[in-house]
Amino acid sequence: MFITFCVLFLYQTVSLDAFTIANETNLRSHLFNGNYNANVRPEQMLTIRILFNLLTVNELNIKEQSFEVSGWLTMLWDDSRLSWKGDEYGGVNYIFASQTDLWRPALVISNAVKQFEIIEDEYTPLRIGNQGRITWEPPGIYKVSCTPDITYYPFDTQTCHLTIQSWGYNLLELNVSVLEKGINLKEFQENGEWDLIDSETKVGQSTDAKNDEYGQLLFCFTLRRKSQYYWLNMLLPVIVNSILTALVFALPAESGEKMGYSLTTLLSFAVLLTLISDKIPSTSTSTSIVVVYFSVVLVLGAMAVIFSTMVLGFYFRENDEPVPFYLRFLFKNIMGRLVCYKKCTESSNVVPYGLSENQPTEKQHTGSTIKRDMYLQREQTQLKLKSSSWVESEDDFDWKDISKVFDTFMLRLYILIITSSTAGFLAAGSLGG
Template sequence: MEYLFRELLIMFIVLSRIVPVYSAGGPPGGGGGPPAYSMDLETTLRNIVFTNYSTQQRPSEKVVVHVSFTLLTINDLNIKDQTMSTTGYLTLRWIDSRLKWDSTLGGNDYSNVKFLFSTESYVWRPALIVENSVADVKILSDSNTPMRIRNNGVIEWSPMGLYVVSCESDITYYPVDSQTCYIKISSWGYTSGEIDLKSKSSTILLGFYSPNGEWDLLSTSSEASAAKTRGDFSFSSLTFTVRVQRRLLFHTLNTMFPVALMAFLIPMVFKLHPDAGEKIGFALTVLLAYAVYLTMISDSIPSTSFTPCYLSIYLVFILALSSISVLCTILVLNFNFGTDDEPIPNATRIFLVSLVAKLICWKRKNCCQRARKVADSSVELVEEFDSKKETKEENITWQDLSNILDRAFFLLFTIVITFSTCIFIAVVFTQRVTEE
């Protein structure tokens, strides 16, 4: 019984020491501190701070606004329409001295109220526009994003948006191309003497960036631009630069490789025998295929470009070669179906036999069969080719001339197409390596 009484006495003493401490608003073992955050406390502070506040008045004679842009993703870069669509948000920071407060404002302790939050409807904000927007030119606004107001009057606001801007495309090296696009932010209504825009970072912020499937992001930059003049006033502006490079795999497999492959089909028409009946049809098919590809490329690049597209030049050149190959095929067929009743002009005979045939190492081959007896009394047939210069002019036929032309055109078109294709690939891919 005595033991139980002693335990109850000790518990009573401990409780008597703890309860007064909590009633004073402090932790156990400590003195009284500032009151914890409460909605009533913030409401009281808000009523005091926003008394006589007007959204129509600037905080100061010249408001310095620090701006940064956070890029979330590049939605699309359309080189035909010359537009770039991005998703991101601007972060604006400025000082409004009217919204400052200290911890003892109005006789209360606001030490635990670090921030106030408001929206654009109740706080003055700088009027900004995206100058080169093609979707909708209006004052940047986001009524759903709260403004964070610090006790020293610093306001931070991060309106999100979908920014569709004009982007002048450089299609010189399409589809192995890179593009540079700009997002231009400018003050509207307030002159450069009233609002001064400054870049908070030298680059676009990429902490939350999601890569695009077609374009690689090479670099970004952010800088203040020269003041824009509208009428008698100048306005502060910023320029955010986005530099991207097209990914190679898709267009290599679907554009570059098929184009080069079809180019080497052109000389193959001269490997078909004239009597096969498909010589002219094959040549026309290759010609039409290139015409279709040229149309497809033309549909994907802007028609008002200031620079030529090397791919278009290459396609037009190959298309011209394909057209010439049709004419050459007709000439070969015309020679092949010549009859002995039609004499071969001397100039044609001399040019093709004496000059062209030597350049392409063409020789008319005569074969005869001779029987030889071997030691075991077996008989072997030996094919003998007469390579002497006995291709007398009177023995040359129209079919021989057709064969000479076929071989000459095959070598000529193969050399020209190989050379032009190598030059095209070297030009576009050397530029790619240089940029990387």
């Protein structure tokens, strides 16, 4: 029991000696004496290793062409003037100092949007190890410029970068390099609009007017837009509206609702565009495929009104006015054949297959054999005469026929255009996503 008590006492004594105010005060007096100058860099050629710890992606603003993230930088460098033996100062192996007490690198965010200034934080202390290793971790919200490519919006993937550059010290005096992987995502929290699909760090250089080179680090972030919201609130209503536009040609001209229906679909699409216009990014560098698709649907809606007017004009034209040859040729021989249109009239003089008009009846054929009578009776039972049937009329092709052919042709044409344009839009969007 006595031995255990002595061991615990010695352990606590050593632990208490590891840090005392007196020990650290003596150490600071030794390090920051009159010989240390915070304006003098530690070495002639110094390397700063940097790691970016990403917390959140706050915003990627397409219209403002800006990218904002939150996180903190981890910077490491060595200063041999700030080294000591820990056992000489009661086991003190590290201390903290403010940015005004010692030399620190002059670094800037070279593509910053608002605050273009030297990175500094008077409230974040610098950690100094007994080997002269200095660690500084200033936090911040960084808003930088980013030039997006909206070609595949809203299925787009964007790459933005945050650039840290040495300011004042050229490559012969100060170099920047990557610490670990360059970007730490252990504390990263996902964004509601963007998925972070890749990140990397690149080492670069910049040259000033005097051809002096300066070290750069580019922290690159690749983001993919989450498109579920845009599917439900933007794309699906437009696709449905385009289908409704095509159905105007399925509405009979005699219903009296064709013109009102076409105008209603056009106005509804105009209202829809007004509601979603704020969501569509506007830049002059590229044109989005969704803008092209919406333009196609808008033109189809406007042309549907014009075509409906033509259909009604043909349908209600007086039949005593002859159909010009070129219209007859166009709508009957070309469009009519494309849509397989046949005008039919009623006839009551059709004789069933197997019988002729001059074929003798049963009364006229009293001398026939029993076998022939049974054959005729079987044929008459299997083939029932109809009072009327439909036959194609070659000569009678009036204005109403032109209207019906035009309606059918435009219905199929619109379905083809809308289907192909929608499929092309989705296929192009899959390339961007």
